[in-house]
Amino acid sequence: MATPGYVDEKAAILRRLRRIEGQIRGLERMIDDDQYCINVLDQVSATTRALQAVALQLLREHMSHCVTEAVAQGGRGAEVKLNEASAAIARLVRS
Amino acid sequence: MATPGYVDEKAAILRRLRRIEGQIRGLERMIDDDQYCINVLDQVSATTRALQAVALQLLREHMSHCVTEAVAQGGRGAEVKLNEASAAIARLVRS
Amino acid sequence: MATPGYVDEKAAILRRLRRIEGQIRGLERMIDDDQYCINVLDQVSATTRALQAVALQLLREHMSHCVTEAVAQGGRGAEVKLNEASAAIARLVRS
Amino acid sequence: MATPGYVDEKAAILRRLRRIEGQIRGLERMIDDDQYCINVLDQVSATTRALQAVALQLLREHMSHCVTEAVAQGGRGAEVKLNEASAAIARLVRS
Secondary structure (H helix, E strand, O other): OOOOOOHHHHHHHHHHHHHHHHHHHHHHHHHHOOOOHHHHHHHHHHHHHHHHHHHHHHHHHHHHHHHHHHHHHOOHHHHHHHHHHHHHHHHHHHO | OOOOOOHHHHHHHHHHHHHHHHHHHHHHHHHHOOOOHHHHHHHHHHHHHHHHHHHHHHHHHHHHHHHHHHHHHOOHHHHHHHHHHHHHHHHHHHO | OOOOOOHHHHHHHHHHHHHHHHHHHHHHHHHHOOOOHHHHHHHHHHHHHHHHHHHHHHHHHHHHHHHHHHHHHOOHHHHHHHHHHHHHHHHHHHO | OOOOOOHHHHHHHHHHHHHHHHHHHHHHHHHHOOOOHHHHHHHHHHHHHHHHHHHHHHHHHHHHHHHHHHHHHOOHHHHHHHHHHHHHHHHHHHO
């Protein structure tokens, strides 16, 4: 298996994900404690934005490394990688 | 503290949140295992959608109970609840 | 046909929509003039946000009037209106 | 001024934008005719999705041409283009 584009940022991405895991557990506690709906909703929005930030970082690393390398090598591989990245961006924009 | 609108759905919402917590831990394992960027991104999109579904369920319960009760009582309290719900929806649409 | 919830805001909503129509025509001119992709993209994002603001205003008026009236009358009609509003919010969050 | 990435798709993009302009005018007529809030909202959602589709097409063309050329030439220009594209994607995801 090839090295992923985010290899130099693994520690930073894992830290972000562990913080998001903590936010989810915080949400579970809020529900358990019957916290007010609107306060829970605001925490869900904050967690969603944190997840989107992880997605944007992964995408940036993917383009700077995997897509860049494929384009530098040229040919059919470059096109495949560009189509794949475009499809992932579309899913991200729509989610 | 008043009973929150989602009180009858607590078990279902907690189940959803625990599943999302599992998805986040799955993402951590994917990063740890150097999984391919696009595969990680797709799991992030799936997790974001699952979080949005929780937000939509909380909002539905909030409107069916908290907002409905405030409107039935009428007066200034109804207006406050409607403005508060509108603001929460705006944050949700923009997150 | 009943009066829609936004009846008192018709002029304001029409003004917003005409401004958005102008933004769309501005986008057509940018494409016609071969403007740089990123500049066009930023104008598309601004136009999307302007459309979302119209949606949020329509939704706020709908809840303050149509949903509120149905809830005040109670019964099955209130439930129908709440379900309908929840479904519209879900489509908005996912679009 | 350089040729934009979407140059081969100008006609298709202009067609999409003119259709969206028609959707906006349709929204103005709906408001003018006091159409039901939820029906208007659904048309706003459809128009927002059509605008997002234009953004995704512009982005795909930008990556396949402008970013690809900059990467093929290498150096600082490639990095600038990748950062610029990442920032545009972030604005798109958040709008």
